Amino acid sequence: MLYREAGQYKTSYQADQAVFPLLQDRVGLLVILFVAYVVIPLTGNDFLINAVMTPFLIFSLAAIGLNLLTGYTGLLSLGSGAFMGVGAYACYKLTTYFPDVNIIIWIVASGFVAALVGAIFGLPSLRIKGFYLAIATLAAQFFLEWSFTRVAWLYNHNVSGAIEVPQRTLFGVPITGPNATAETRYLIVLTIVVGMTWVASNIVHGRIGRMWMAVRDMDIAAELMGIRLLPTKLLAFAVSSFYCGVAGAMMVFLWYGGAESTVFSINQSFTILFMIIIGGLGSLLGAYLGAALIFVLPIVLRFVPPKLGIPVHAATVEHITFMIVGALIIFFLIVEPHGLARLWQIGKQKLRVWPFPY
Amino acid sequence: MRAPAAGDQAAREILLSMENVSLSFGGVNAISDVSFDIRKGEICAIIGPNGAGKTSMLNVINGFYTPRQGRITFKGVARAKMRPYEAAERGIARTFQNVALFRGMSALDNIMAGRTLKMKRGLLWQMLRYGPAMAEEVEHRRVAEEIIDFLHIKDIRKVQVGRLPYGLQKRVELGRALAMEPELLLLDEPMAGMNLEEKEDMSRFVLDVNQHFGTTIALIEHDMGVVMDLSDRVVVLDHGVKIADGTPDEVKSDRNVIDAYLGVAH
Numbered sequence: 001m002l003y004r005e006a007g008q009y010k011t012s013y014q015a016d017q018a019v020f021p022l023l024q025d026r027v028g029l030l031v032i033l034f035v036a037y038v039v040i041p042l043t044g045n046d047f048l049i050n051a052v053m054t055p056f057l058i059f060s061l062a063a064i065g066l067n068l069l070t071g072y073t074g075l076l077s078l079g080s081g082a083f084m085g086v087g088a089y090a091c092y093k094l095t096t097y098f099p100d101v102n103i104i105i106w107i108v109a110s111g112f113v114a115a116l117v118g119a120i121f122g123l124p125s126l127r128i129k130g131f132y133l134a135i136a137t138l139a140a141q142f143f144l145e146w147s148f149t150r151v152a153w154l155y156n157h158n159v160s161g162a163i164e165v166p167q168r169t170l171f172g173v174p175i176t177g178p179n180a181t182a183e184t185r186y187l188i189v190l191t192i193v194v195g196m197t198w199v200a201s202n203i204v205h206g207r208i209g210r211m212w213m214a215v216r217d218m219d220i221a222a223e224l225m226g227i228r229l230l231p232t233k234l235l236a237f238a239v240s241s242f243y244c245g246v247a248g249a250m251m252v253f254l255w256y257g258g259a260e261s262t263v264f265s266i267n268q269s270f271t272i273l274f275m276i277i278i279g280g281l282g283s284l285l286g287a288y289l290g291a292a293l294i295f296v297l298p299i300v301l302r303f304v305p306p307k308l309g310i311p312v313h314a315a316t317v318e319h320i321t322f323m324i325v326g327a328l329i330i331f332f333l334i335v336e337p338h339g340l341a342r343l344w345q346i347g348k349q350k351l352r353v354w355p356f357p358y
Numbered sequence: 359m360r361a362p363a364a365g366d367q368a369a370r371e372i373l374l375s376m377e378n379v380s381l382s383f384g385g386v387n388a389i390s391d392v393s394f395d396i397r398k399g400e401i402c403a404i405i406g407p408n409g410a411g412k413t414s415m416l417n418v419i420n421g422f423y424t425p426r427q428g429r430i431t432f433k434g435v436a437r438a439k440m441r442p443y444e445a446a447e448r449g450i451a452r453t454f455q456n457v458a459l460f461r462g463m464s465a466l467d468n469i470m471a472g473r474t475l476k477m478k479r480g481l482l483w484q485m486l487r488y489g490p491a492m493a494e495e496v497e498h499r500r501v502a503e504e505i506i507d508f509l510h511i512k513d514i515r516k517v518q519v520g521r522l523p524y525g526l527q528k529r530v531e532l533g534r535a536l537a538m539e540p541e542l543l544l545l546d547e548p549m550a551g552m553n554l555e556e557k558e559d560m561s562r563f564v565l566d567v568n569q570h571f572g573t574t575i576a577l578i579e580h581d582m583g584v585v586m587d588l589s590d591r592v593v594v595l596d597h598g599v600k601i602a603d604g605t606p607d608e609v610k611s612d613r614n615v616i617d618a619y620l621g622v623a624h
Binding site: 012013014016017019199202203205206207208210211213214216217218220221222223224225226227228229235282 | 420422441442443445446447451452454458459460461462463467470471472474475477479481484485486487491492494495496499500503534538
């Protein structure tokens with residue numbers, strides 16, 4: 001009734017090729033942006049901003065990165081955690097060598113280092129596919145994680161073996177380090193994530209996105225249509241690793257404030273893979289939904305019952321959280337194997353014809 | 359029946375020429391010593407019983423298989439080894455026996471994917487999806503819409519192709535091949551598994567493509583009625599050997615062809 005395309009006529013192909021052809025979608029997007037930019041920084045407390053929203057956005061960005069590779073190009077990767085690490089360590093090295101250059105520039109630039117490393121580890125993808133490629137990317141995961149521990153140059157020979165984030169400012173306002181406020185860091189993360197999501201959406205809706213999906217759906221036919229497989233796959237690896245790298249750099253510089261190599265372990269890779277499987281492969285929205293379900297839901301489950309005055313022991317809550325999240329994942333996979341993004345689409349379709357069934 | 363005069367045919371320029379092409383897998387000879395030409399603007403049918411090497415022949419033409427020996431000359435340039443994307447760049451498009459569409463994409467996106475080679479804007483413009491990149495997108499959308507119009511698939515352009523019925527999938531696949539604006543179009547059993555009406559539609563499209571766009575077509579088909587009506591020339595393969603080559607009429611009365619199809623009395 002409210003959500004339908006009736007009366008919205010497209011008079012040009014440009015309008016019809018838009019990412020959000022429907023007015024309602026555009027309004028919804030503006031509302032979300034308004035809430036994210038104005039309502040949350042003004043009304044949210046430190047906990048909401050620092051422990052929920054900032055990491056949620058960072059995980060969403062990493063999930064978008066992996067989704068470009070696995071969901072859009074069909075290449076399964078278990079190295080996303082390591083590529084996040086490449087971004088984090090690259091950013092650390094860059095900002096300690098050149099402390100005067102703005103940290104935001106280095107955060108984005110570290111993505112390029114991750115892209116290069118990702119492209120190198122993507123080389124086997126021409127020959128191997130599916131689970132075997134996943135194992136090949138596992139080599140990247142272990143090798144890089146080993147480097148983060150053993151190559152002392154990467155963490156400037158710190159005795160602790162960890163990287164510590166120095167204070168950096170933007171227009172005199174501290175944005176990294178212990179003195180930066182949660183709001184500032186949140187707004188920077190939000191801006192980077194929004195910008196990169198916009199770019200990702202542009203890429204997947206254009207020629208390159210179609211090439212990726214063509215390779216995913218039928219690589220033989222794609223090649224017979226003039227799509228060169230190796231450059232296309234390597235580009236997917238590079239762009240995907242770029243996103244993961246930026247997410248990793250933000251994770252250390254704008255959230256943790258310091259990290260050891262264990263942050264970028266295989267568990268991180270799996271977490272992100274689960275996010276896109278549950279959120280929806282081949283959907284940018286799915287990356288957000290998956291990150292929300294996997295990362296935010298446990299927090300909600302942990303903190304809402306005490307707020308409601310239900311006295312539960314902390315350890316009990318911890319265990320129950322595991323059980324509920326696990327059950328929900330199974331539930332969603334059975335109800336909709338194509339992820340939450342597909343559920344959302346079905347919901348939209350239903351809304352279109354509501355209140356009638358057809 | 360559309361059989362041009364024999365003199366007219368000989369005068370036509372040769373687009374693709376296969377000379378003594380052989381292909382084998384291990385010890386099995388899929389194609390042995392086959393030579394034939396495809397001339398510009400004609401519809402050439404490749405027929406033969408099952409396992410005759412027809413699909414292998416198409417795979418050799420568009421570079422998916424490399425022949426063990428022989429020379430293939432396309433547009434006057436001989437090549438020994440060619441990758442499939444090079445064949446595409448030089449103007450060879452094809453459809454598949456089992457539909458090989460990009461199932462997760464809409465019909466429109468499939469056809470737009472066929473325009474990939476014609477689109478030039480690089481990653482930076484694609485990231486912005488603005489200015490030249492958008493202009494290019496719109497320009498190719500217009501071409502895609504012409505093809506959609508031509509194939510009468512307007513109502514399904516935004517439907518994911520995996521959900522379409524078989525006949526329409528075949529049509530979208532033809533559209534995707536046409537989007538490449540090929541000089542040589544290879545159709546691998548375009549009418550397989552279709553009912554009479556769908557076959558008639560598809561035949562009409564094949565003829566229209568040939569006449570409107572001047573595309574040279576090589577097709578494999580088992581329906582002899584279709585083959586005899588559509589094609590200017592028929593090449594018959596049996597067990598990887600060429601046994602006949604000529605106009606539909608000549609081939610129909612050829613002793614070897616009849617033997618291959620009906621068997622020989624011993």
